[in-house]
Amino acid sequence: MDKYQELNEFPERLRQIRKDNNISQTALAKALNLKRSSVNSWESGVSNPAPKNLIKIAEYFNVSIDFLLRGSGDNRLAIDGLIEEQISVVKSIISCFQKSNKKS
Numbered sequence: 001m002d003k004y005q006e007l008n009e010f011p012e013r014l015r016q017i018r019k020d021n022n023i024s025q026t027a028l029a030k031a032l033n034l035k036r037s038s039v040n041s042w043e044s045g046v047s048n049p050a051p052k053n054l055i056k057i058a059e060y061f062n063v064s065i066d067f068l069l070r071g072s073g074d075n076r077l078a079i080d081g082l083i084e085e086q087i088s089v090v091k092s093i094i095s096c097f098q099k100s101n102k103k104s
Helices: 010-020 025-031 036-044 051-061 065-070 084-103
Strands: none
Touching: 010 036, 010 065, 025 036, 051 065
Protein backbone atom coordinates (compact mmCIF):
# COMPACT_ATOMS: atom_id res chain seq x y z
CA MET A 1 0.00 0.00 0.00
CA ASP A 2 2.93 2.36 -0.54
CA LYS A 3 0.98 4.36 -3.10
CA TYR A 4 -1.26 5.55 -0.27
CA GLN A 5 1.67 7.22 1.47
CA GLU A 6 2.06 9.44 -1.58
CA LEU A 7 -1.45 10.79 -1.09
CA ASN A 8 -1.28 13.86 1.10
CA GLU A 9 -4.73 14.02 2.55
CA PHE A 10 -7.50 11.87 3.99
CA PRO A 11 -9.96 12.72 1.16
CA GLU A 12 -7.55 11.44 -1.50
CA ARG A 13 -6.74 8.34 0.51
CA LEU A 14 -10.39 7.49 1.14
CA ARG A 15 -11.25 7.92 -2.53
CA GLN A 16 -8.31 5.74 -3.60
CA ILE A 17 -8.96 2.91 -1.16
CA ARG A 18 -12.64 2.95 -2.08
CA LYS A 19 -11.85 2.76 -5.79
CA ASP A 20 -9.20 0.08 -5.24
CA ASN A 21 -11.90 -2.03 -3.59
CA ASN A 22 -14.39 -1.33 -6.40
CA ILE A 23 -16.85 0.26 -4.00
CA SER A 24 -19.10 3.14 -5.05
CA GLN A 25 -19.80 6.05 -2.75
CA THR A 26 -23.38 4.80 -2.52
CA ALA A 27 -22.33 1.27 -1.55
CA LEU A 28 -19.87 2.55 1.06
CA ALA A 29 -22.47 4.89 2.54
CA LYS A 30 -24.99 2.04 2.73
CA ALA A 31 -22.45 -0.28 4.39
CA LEU A 32 -21.68 2.43 6.97
CA ASN A 33 -25.37 3.28 7.42
CA LEU A 34 -24.82 6.84 6.19
CA LYS A 35 -25.87 9.06 3.31
CA ARG A 36 -23.88 9.12 0.08
CA SER A 37 -23.56 12.88 0.49
CA SER A 38 -21.48 12.28 3.65
CA VAL A 39 -18.97 10.12 1.78
CA ASN A 40 -18.92 12.63 -1.07
CA SER A 41 -18.23 15.56 1.27
CA TRP A 42 -15.37 13.63 2.94
CA GLU A 43 -13.81 12.80 -0.42
CA SER A 44 -14.26 16.40 -1.57
CA GLY A 45 -12.60 17.73 1.58
CA VAL A 46 -15.71 19.72 2.49
CA SER A 47 -16.00 17.98 5.85
CA ASN A 48 -14.28 15.34 7.95
CA PRO A 49 -15.88 12.22 9.36
CA ALA A 50 -16.70 12.08 13.04
CA PRO A 51 -14.42 9.77 15.05
CA LYS A 52 -17.11 7.06 15.18
CA ASN A 53 -17.31 7.15 11.38
CA LEU A 54 -13.51 6.98 11.04
CA ILE A 55 -13.68 3.79 13.07
CA LYS A 56 -16.41 2.42 10.79
CA ILE A 57 -14.37 3.24 7.69
CA ALA A 58 -11.22 1.64 9.13
CA GLU A 59 -13.11 -1.51 10.10
CA TYR A 60 -14.86 -1.71 6.73
CA PHE A 61 -11.59 -1.58 4.78
CA ASN A 62 -9.63 -3.47 7.48
CA VAL A 63 -7.06 -0.71 7.89
CA SER A 64 -5.98 1.41 10.83
CA ILE A 65 -7.21 4.94 11.47
CA ASP A 66 -3.57 6.00 11.31
CA PHE A 67 -3.44 4.60 7.80
CA LEU A 68 -6.55 6.54 6.80
CA LEU A 69 -5.22 9.79 8.21
CA ARG A 70 -1.51 9.54 7.45
CA GLY A 71 -1.08 6.74 4.91
CA SER A 72 0.99 4.66 7.31
CA GLY A 73 0.35 2.21 10.08
CA ASP A 74 -1.57 -0.21 7.91
CA ASN A 75 0.20 -3.30 9.28
CA ARG A 76 -2.60 -4.81 11.32
CA LEU A 77 -2.84 -8.38 12.53
CA ALA A 78 -6.17 -10.14 12.39
CA ILE A 79 -6.79 -11.53 15.86
CA ASP A 80 -10.46 -12.33 15.41
CA GLY A 81 -11.26 -15.74 16.83
CA LEU A 82 -8.25 -15.88 19.15
CA ILE A 83 -8.71 -16.30 22.88
CA GLU A 84 -7.08 -13.86 25.32
CA GLU A 85 -4.22 -16.26 26.09
CA GLN A 86 -3.37 -16.56 22.38
CA ILE A 87 -3.55 -12.78 21.91
CA SER A 88 -1.17 -12.37 24.83
CA VAL A 89 1.31 -14.80 23.26
CA VAL A 90 1.16 -12.97 19.92
CA LYS A 91 1.77 -9.63 21.68
CA SER A 92 4.74 -11.12 23.55
CA ILE A 93 6.29 -12.42 20.35
CA ILE A 94 5.88 -9.04 18.66
CA SER A 95 7.43 -7.31 21.67
CA CYS A 96 10.43 -9.65 21.57
CA PHE A 97 11.00 -8.92 17.87
CA GLN A 98 10.69 -5.18 18.46
CA LYS A 99 13.24 -5.27 21.29
CA SER A 100 15.58 -7.40 19.18
CA ASN A 101 15.34 -4.99 16.26
CA LYS A 102 16.14 -2.01 18.49
CA LYS A 103 19.39 -3.67 19.55
CA SER A 104 20.46 -4.23 15.94
